[in-house]
Amino acid sequence: xxxxxxxxxxxGAGKSTISKVVAKKLKLIYVDTGAMYxxxxxxxxxxxxxxxxxxAVSVKCKEADITIGYExxxxxxxxxxxxxxxxxxxxxxxxxASVTSPNPAVREKLVELQKRLAAKxxxxxxxxxxxxxxxxxxxxxIYLTASSTVRAxxxxxxxxxxxxxxxxEKIKADIEERDYRDMHRExxxxxxxxxxxxxxxxxxxxxxxxxxxIEICNSSRPL
Ligand code: DC
Numbered sequence: 001x002x003x004x005x006x007x008x009x010x011x012g013a014g015k016s017t018i019s020k021v022v023a024k025k026l027k028l029i030y031v032d033t034g035a036m037y038x039x040x041x042x043x044x045x046x047x048x049x050x051x052x053x054x055x056a057v058s059v060k061c062k063e064a065d066i067t068i069g070y071e072x073x074x075x076x077x078x079x080x081x082x083x084x085x086x087x088x089x090x091x092x093x094x095x096x097a098s099v100t101s102p103n104p105a106v107r108e109k110l111v112e113l114q115k116r117l118a119a120k121x122x123x124x125x126x127x128x129x130x131x132x133x134x135x136x137x138x139x140x141x142i143y144l145t146a147s148s149t150v151r152a153x154x155x156x157x158x159x160x161x162x163x164x165x166x167x168x169e170k171i172k173a174d175i176e177e178r179d180y181r182d183m184h185r186e187x188x189x190x191x192x193x194x195x196x197x198x199x200x201x202x203x204x205x206x207x208x209x210x211x212x213x214i215e216i217c218n219s220s221r222p223l
Contacts, residue, residue, distance in 0.1 A: 012151035131193035
């Protein structure tokens with residue numbers, strides 16, 4: 001097994017921003033598992049599958065060949081051979097992913113792919129169940145969190161910078177609802193692995209979080 005860093009935490013805690021920088025600094029491969037669940041959701045949308053029909057989702061997911069590669073240092077997700085990165089970050093795909101990602105057949109398929117990646121390479125992998133289910137033997141496990149108020153503020157600032165109108169109370173309510181769904185689903189719920197180190201980023205800058213995580217990696221990476 002390579003050197004594996006598992007980073008889990010709720011939506012908006014900064015996992016992907018932080019994981020990308022940490023991976024670059026430590027010369028590891030960054031694997032964004034959320035993007036794989038989003039690619040599967042995109043496939044379901046394109047195929048016209050009813051997201052509430054669990055049986056249809058289970059059957060259809062067998063036809064989706066999802067792989068990842070790297071172009072100019074960025075992770076690229078291929079869906080049946082096509083680069084679909086440009087289609088993954090929409091609200092429609094995010095909403096579909098939050099319903100289709102708990103499906104056991106979808107998880108079985110993507111978890112298998114994630115395990116294979118980490119067996120071959122030194123990776124920083126982020127998601128919801130990486131330290132608990134995908135890489136239970138990861139040498140370094142981080143649980144990245146922040147208060148829902150801070151996460152809502154960050155999202156608000158991001159949208160405002162793009163000129164999008166938004167209501168901070170509504171954003172906060174959505175975040176709390178998503179947390180509840182992620183933490184209470186039956187299969188692979190979001191929870192802190194017993195051996196994970198919690199990093200609460202509420203009062204930290206990106207640089208401070210990156211430094212803290214590198215410190216944790218340096219103290220747990222095998223020589
Ligand atoms: O982190 P994200 O928003 O890109 O994740 C997209 C969806 O996939 C979200 O509903 C959570 C889910 N997900 C998951 O169930 N397990 C993971 N390891 C990563 C993401």
